[in-house]
Amino acid sequence: MEKILQQIIDDNKKYAxxxxxxxxxxxxxxxxxxxxxxxxxxxxxxxxxxGNCDKKFTIQSVSKPITLALAIMDSGKDKIFSKVGMEPSxxxxxxxxxxxxxxxxxxxxxxxxxxxxxxxxxxxGKNNEDKLNRIxxxxxxxxxxxxxxxxxxxxxxxxxxxDRNRAMAYLLKGEGVLTENVDEVLDLYFKQCSIEIxxxxxxxxxxxxxxxxxxxxxxxxxxxxxxxxxxxTFMVTCGMYDASGEYAINVGIPSKSGVGGGIMGTVPNKMxxxxxxxxxxxxxxxxxxxxxxxxxxxxxxxxxx
Ligand code: GLN
Numbered sequence: 157m158e159k160i161l162q163q164i165i166d167d168n169k170k171y172a173x174x175x176x177x178x179x180x181x182x183x184x185x186x187x188x189x190x191x192x193x194x195x196x197x198x199x200x201x202x203x204x205x206x207g208n209c210d211k212k213f214t215i216q217s218v219s220k221p222i223t224l225a226l227a228i229m230d231s232g233k234d235k236i237f238s239k240v241g242m243e244p245s246x247x248x249x250x251x252x253x254x255x256x257x258x259x260x261x262x263x264x265x266x267x268x269x270x271x272x273x274x275x276x277x278x279x280x281g282k283n284n285e286d287k288l289n290r291i292x293x294x295x296x297x298x299x300x301x302x303x304x305x306x307x308x309x310x311x312x313x314x315x316x317x318x319d320r321n322r323a324m325a326y327l328l329k330g331e332g333v334l335t336e337n338v339d340e341v342l343d344l345y346f347k348q349c350s351i352e353i354x355x356x357x358x359x360x361x362x363x364x365x366x367x368x369x370x371x372x373x374x375x376x377x378x379x380x381x382x383x384x385x386x387x388x389t390f391m392v393t394c395g396m397y398d399a400s401g402e403y404a405i406n407v408g409i410p411s412k413s414g415v416g417g418g419i420m421g422t423v424p425n426k427m428x429x430x431x432x433x434x435x436x437x438x439x440x441x442x443x444x445x446x447x448x449x450x451x452x453x454x455x456x457x458x459x460x461x
């Protein structure tokens with residue numbers, strides 16, 4: 157298996173050339189655009205890795221399906237989906253456009269920034285510190301990694317430059333959709349996006365979704381079955397933003413990407429997949445990472461369709 161993975165990495169490394177690392181969060185510039193790594197964890201906890209699998213990077217938008225799961229378990233799906241829609245937006249992840257043109261003025265889905273900011277605003281807790289602790293402990297449980305922490309440089313870098321996200325949050329507040337303090341919500345959102353992980357952490361979170369929310373190591377339920385189903389469905393319809401349709405055809409694995417270069421894939425009843433390749437295409441998805449996912453899906457016949 158590791159031979160196959162190594163081959164897929166070798167075959168697809170060249171695609172990094174055609175993309176670029178994210179620069180709108182200045183700290184992300186420091187990534188090495190040619191890094192490419194993969195980890196697969198199957199339902200029996202077999203772990204297979206190849207390429208730059210020890211590199212740490214920030215989770216960014218791959219955090220969105222995970223906080224969505226926590227928010228639905230906190231407040232129930234009726235409340236959550238009265239504030240965020242269930243449809244693909246067809247627009248880039250950081251688009252603000254439809255927030256003004258659609259009525260009611262709620263974000264199209266929880267995978268785009270506006271939707272994810274709303275979701276973060278609905279995480280329960282006494283104060284921001286308590287909310288962050290709840291988020292961190294949920295990510296730690298799902299990844300089986302007690303040592304997860306926030307990359308302070310990336311967090312500060314996004315906090316200093318994240319005015320577009322701030323604009324969205326203020327718009328949502330102005331519309332009465334977002335009810336919490338904007339600065340606090342964004343602080344929490346930027347921290348959530350700055351959690352530092354490896355492909356193994358992503359694969360572990362992915363396999364716990366593949367098992368419908370039951371921790372494959374402890375047998376404990378971490379996510380309600382229905383919630384895990386909702387999350388995976390969003391990963392199919394909106395996980396790769398306005399490239400989700402093409403990705404569903406070419407790869408067919410529920411996945412979520414982030415501008416840090418990560419992709420988390422989950423193949424129901426089979427495995428979790430983590431991929432890292434910080435060179436991004438124009439839609440903000442990992443350039444070589446998508447090719448790697450496509451290679452694995454074809455070689456191992458993993459499309460769910
Ligand atoms: N933190 C990033 C942002 O809000 C996440 C975006 C992404 O990974 N697509 O812009």
